[in-house]
Amino acid sequence: TPFSMDAIHISEWFDYICDHYFAEFSFDRSQIEVQWSHNMVWYSGKTEYPTASSATIMMNKKLLEMLPLEETVETYIHEAIHAILHVTKREYNGDPDHGDAFMREARRIQAINPHLDHLHIATPDYMEQVNTIKKYHWKCSDKCARTNIPELAGYVDAGGWVSRARNKAPGKGEPRWNDHVKLCG
Numbered sequence: 001t002p003f004s005m006d007a008i009h010i011s012e013w014f015d016y017i018c019d020h021y022f023a024e025f026s027f028d029r030s031q032i033e034v035q036w037s038h039n040m041v042w043y044s045g046k047t048e049y050p051t052a053s054s055a056t057i058m059m060n061k062k063l064l065e066m067l068p069l070e071e072t073v074e075t076y077i078h079e080a081i082h083a084i085l086h087v088t089k090r091e092y093n094g095d096p097d098h099g100d101a102f103m104r105e106a107r108r109i110q111a112i113n114p115h116l117d118h119l120h121i122a123t124p125d126y127m128e129q130v131n132t133i134k135k136y137h138w139k140c141s142d143k144c145a146r147t148n149i150p151e152l153a154g155y156v157d158a159g160g161w162v163s164r165a166r167n168k169a170p171g172k173g174e175p176r177w178n179d180h181v182k183l184c185g
């Protein structure tokens with residue numbers, strides 16, 4: 001993925017997504033507004049439709065920062081499908097969920113980039129998202145399994161558990177791994 005959370009502005013991501021996945025659709029990009037939301041709670045992304053020819057994509061900054069970058073990319077493309085179908089009205093009947101038109105676009109984009117394998121999933125609520133996405137678990141067998149080490153909060157959960165969306169075990173090369181080595185052993 002060419003994306004980096006900090007380096008690229010959200011509107012540049014949108015240009016990238018349009019160029020790579022929606023080149024065949026004709027619409028004016030100013031019809032779609034994109035913004036980070038700092039106060040969304042329940043969804044990772046959300047699209048609103050202020051008029052028949054405009055859409056606003058909102059991305060949940062706080063939640064997406066906790067999740068792997070791929071989740072931001074997939075959420076963004078998911079919301080872009082909603083927004084672009086709305087402004088181009090291509091076989092779109094205003095159905096807010098994920099009907100035929102939506103699924104057709106999701107499959108088309110997955111054929112271009114097979115890594116995008118969660119596009120069809122409705123952005124679920126916060127806890128559901130965190131719980132279903134974090135499906136890989138590791139357990140430290142040392143000190144942090146027995147005692148809560150406050151300095152490791154956000155890296156190691158209670159009981160020494162680390163849960164992640166991707167199958168990437170905690171280890172060297174992570175900024176907080178050295179903290180773990182120092183504090184836990």
Ligand SMILES: [Zn+2]
Nearest residue numbers: 078082122123
């Ligand atoms: Zn959706």
Ligand SMILES: [Zn+2]
Nearest residue numbers: 140142144184
């Ligand atoms: Zn430990």
